[in-house]
Amino acid sequence: MLFSEVVGQQTAKNNLIKMWQQNHLPHALLICGQSGAGSLPVSLALAQYIFCEHRTPVDACGHCASCVKVAKMEHADLHFSFPSIAPKPGVKAMSKHFIKEFRDFILKKPYGSTFDWLQNINAENKQGNITAEESRAIIESLSLKAYEGGMKILIIWRPEYLGKEGNMLLKLIEEPPANTIIIFAAENIENIIPTILSRTQMVKLPPISIADITNKLLSSSAVDTRLAQQAARLSEGSYPEALRLLSDVANDLFPQTRNWFNMIFTNNGIGLSKFVEDFAKMGREQQKNMLQYVIHLLEATIHHRYTNTCNLIDDELSFVQKLAKTTISFESLETMIREIAATMYHIERNAHAKMQVHALSIKMVYAIQNKQVSSLIN
Numbered sequence: 001m002l003f004s005e006v007v008g009q010q011t012a013k014n015n016l017i018k019m020w021q022q023n024h025l026p027h028a029l030l031i032c033g034q035s036g037a038g039s040l041p042v043s044l045a046l047a048q049y050i051f052c053e054h055r056t057p058v059d060a061c062g063h064c065a066s067c068v069k070v071a072k073m074e075h076a077d078l079h080f081s082f083p084s085i086a087p088k089p090g091v092k093a094m095s096k097h098f099i100k101e102f103r104d105f106i107l108k109k110p111y112g113s114t115f116d117w118l119q120n121i122n123a124e125n126k127q128g129n130i131t132a133e134e135s136r137a138i139i140e141s142l143s144l145k146a147y148e149g150g151m152k153i154l155i156i157w158r159p160e161y162l163g164k165e166g167n168m169l170l171k172l173i174e175e176p177p178a179n180t181i182i183i184f185a186a187e188n189i190e191n192i193i194p195t196i197l198s199r200t201q202m203v204k205l206p207p208i209s210i211a212d213i214t215n216k217l218l219s220s221s222a223v224d225t226r227l228a229q230q231a232a233r234l235s236e237g238s239y240p241e242a243l244r245l246l247s248d249v250a251n252d253l254f255p256q257t258r259n260w261f262n263m264i265f266t267n268n269g270i271g272l273s274k275f276v277e278d279f280a281k282m283g284r285e286q287q288k289n290m291l292q293y294v295i296h297l298l299e300a301t302i303h304h305r306y307t308n309t310c311n312l313i314d315d316e317l318s319f320v321q322k323l324a325k326t327t328i329s330f331e332s333l334e335t336m337i338r339e340i341a342a343t344m345y346h347i348e349r350n351a352h353a354k355m356q357v358h359a360l361s362i363k364m365v366y367a368i369q370n371k372q373v374s375s376l377i378n
């Protein structure tokens with residue numbers, strides 16, 4: 001994978017390249033970002049950069065023999081360790097039993113989650129694991145000479161799955177063989193054993209920016225700009241989540257939202273009932289997406305009031321501008337956000353969507369009149 005193929009994360013990419021160029025890249029590196037932020041893609045891009053025979057100041061060349069091998073996940077000195085399961089009773093879980101499946105999976109889904117991966121190898125209810133046997137195999141494979149005579153790189157995907165057996169790796173991490181780099185690609189540092197954490201240097205990946213996700217979606221598929229932006233905004237910085245939303249949402253959330261607000265502003269009981277009926281017919285995920293989308297618009301409205309700026313365009317922008325100019329107080333805008341979030345919470349837990357959104361609509365009518373919602377309930 002090239003750095004240019006990694007979605008966003010420009011700061012981390014620049015820092016890693018700089019560390020390599022200045023000879024400051026640590027032997028044990030922890031690349032950590034929330035699910036979907038790209039810790040594995042960044043690790044792969046770094047490995048390719050290190051192996052590349054004609055690297056530029058910003059990226060690997062993409063076509064030398066080393067790049068071709070890394071891109072196919074076939075470089076002999078690029079090792080992988082990842083959560084796996086016992087392939088059959090009596091055989092310990094080890095990466096080598098699933099390396100072919102892992103290569104195929106990562107080639108198809110470099111942003112895939114461990115859940116996706118474990119599903120992919122039919123782990124079903126089995127917990128993935130990085131075992132003591134795996135740790136021994138890691139030590140053994142890194143003690144061998146590099147096949148191609150250069151660097152050896154081990155990517156440990158999701159070190160969170162290393163339990164206390166991870167302590168077997170401490171010596172290796174502290175004193176790795178010459179020309180060896182160990183990259184831990186993680187999502188949640190709280191679940192990494194402290195002995196490993198304290199021996200690695202961390203590069204943190206923030207959630208991917210809305211603009212970076214939008215640009216990636218627009219450049220990789222023929223998708224409407226508005227839909228790409230909506231998916232990016234709802235994805236909370238996760239590229240695979242944006243992809244999922246794009247295929248799930250599939251229609252523009254704005255017209256329905258605008259319609260709902262029109263009914264709320266005019267306190268149009270019949271219109272609101274119709275909205276509630278239509279809302280109840282949507283799938284649960286779509287209901288949550290829509291409510292989350294409304295929260296984003298309300299947050300943009302608050303932001304606009306404070307800063308007079310807004311990163312939306314077209315009719316979403318004019319909607320936010322109009323809403324920002326109304327007499328609705330900050331408190332009421334915040335109340336709306338809180339009530340919508342509470343409704344999402346209940347819908348997630350299988351509450352009756354129709355009743356929930358009906359009650360929410362009434363609370364919204366009160367909120368825009370700057371009336372206390374509690375006075376309605378009590």
Ligand SMILES: [Zn+2]
Binds near residue numbers: 051055061062065068
């Ligand atoms: Zn190259």
